Amino acid sequence: MIDSETSWSQHADDYEQLAEPLTLPYARKLVDQLGVSVGDAVLDIGCGTGAAAVCLAERGARVHAIDFAEAMVSRTRDRLAACTSGTTFNVDCMDGQALTIDESSKDAVVSNFGVVLFPEFEKAIQEMLRVVRPGGRFGLTSWVNPSRLNHMAKWADAVREVADPHFEFPQPIGWIATETIEKVTDLFRMLGVVDIEIREHTTTCSIRSVNWFVERFNENPLALSVYESFAPQLPRKIGQRFRDLLGQSQEDGPFDISTTAIIATASIQK
Numbered sequence: 001m002i003d004s005e006t007s008w009s010q011h012a013d014d015y016e017q018l019a020e021p022l023t024l025p026y027a028r029k030l031v032d033q034l035g036v037s038v039g040d041a042v043l044d045i046g047c048g049t050g051a052a053a054v055c056l057a058e059r060g061a062r063v064h065a066i067d068f069a070e071a072m073v074s075r076t077r078d079r080l081a082a083c084t085s086g087t088t089f090n091v092d093c094m095d096g097q098a099l100t101i102d103e104s105s106k107d108a109v110v111s112n113f114g115v116v117l118f119p120e121f122e123k124a125i126q127e128m129l130r131v132v133r134p135g136g137r138f139g140l141t142s143w144v145n146p147s148r149l150n151h152m153a154k155w156a157d158a159v160r161e162v163a164d165p166h167f168e169f170p171q172p173i174g175w176i177a178t179e180t181i182e183k184v185t186d187l188f189r190m191l192g193v194v195d196i197e198i199r200e201h202t203t204t205c206s207i208r209s210v211n212w213f214v215e216r217f218n219e220n221p222l223a224l225s226v227y228e229s230f231a232p233q234l235p236r237k238i239g240q241r242f243r244d245l246l247g248q249s250q251e252d253g254p255f256d257i258s259t260t261a262i263i264a265t266a267s268i269q270k
């Protein structure tokens with residue numbers, strides 16, 4: 001289950017190797033677009049293995065990072081401790097949909113591919129707004145529709161070819177609500193935030209090999225939640241087909257994955 005804390009915790013090591021190279025370029029862009037001053041108190045929700053938290057610390061922010069998966073929290077804590085910027089930080093295991101953090105206590109709050117995946121997305125957004133002070137900053141990133149993400153589209157093809165031609169992929173409500181610039185603009189206007197800036201970016205990441213990628217992708221929480229509906233022998237076959245589709249034109253050496261995401265920032269009204 002994509003919303004299961006155990007599932008995310010079990011995959012923290014793979015997450016850092018497989019997924020963070022895809023999320024990190026956007027974390028950097030998000031932090032740049034947000035604009036952070038030295039000493040700002042900034043909350044990172046759904047911190048994972050620390051992509052945005054580390055970027056924030058490198059810019060001198062006082063980072064508070066939270067995630068509901070203990071292994072993610074532990075990894076982010078180690079990475080922030082190793083940061084040479086020397087800023088203060090804390091990392092807590094916490095549900096991002098029910099923060100135990102005081103109202104208006106942060107200068108800024110971000111979530112890099114975090115809240116958009118939470119089952120109670122609207123509650124998580126309200127929590128983000130609650131903890132930022134008037135005039136503070138607010139930012140999130142979200143992937144575009146999976147059909148526009150080449151590796152996700154190929155995986156969907158593999159699932160449909162091998163397991164079920166009519167399979168309907170679950171897409172979290174927060175992702176659907178933020179998958180285009182227009183949708184995020186509507187959402188932000190409804191939230192009453194100001195200084196809205198929403199951009200779409202594409203980045204390319206070099207992956208060490210198709211085999212390496214597929215092996216890990218096939219075990220990630222999203223893939224496992226889909227495989228729960230299928231017979232036990234099918235995930236391996238889906239993985240084989242996915243590898244063929246990704247590797248059609250290449251040997252099993254490094255290959256590039258291009259992704260596109262929305263980066264959205266705003267200010268809370270004074």
Ligand SMILES: C[S@@+](CC[C@H](N)C(=O)[O-])C[C@H]1O[C@@H](n2cnc3c(N)ncnc32)[C@H](O)[C@@H]1O
Pocket residue numbers: 003008009019020023024027045046047048049050051052066067068069072094095096097111112113114117118
């Ligand atoms: C796609 S990862 C993003 C991680 C990181 N921000 C990054 O950019 O790489 C989503 C993260 O949200 C966390 N998460 C999922 N549901 C959560 C919840 N209800 N409360 C807090 N964290 C949650 C997961 O454990 C996972 O680390």
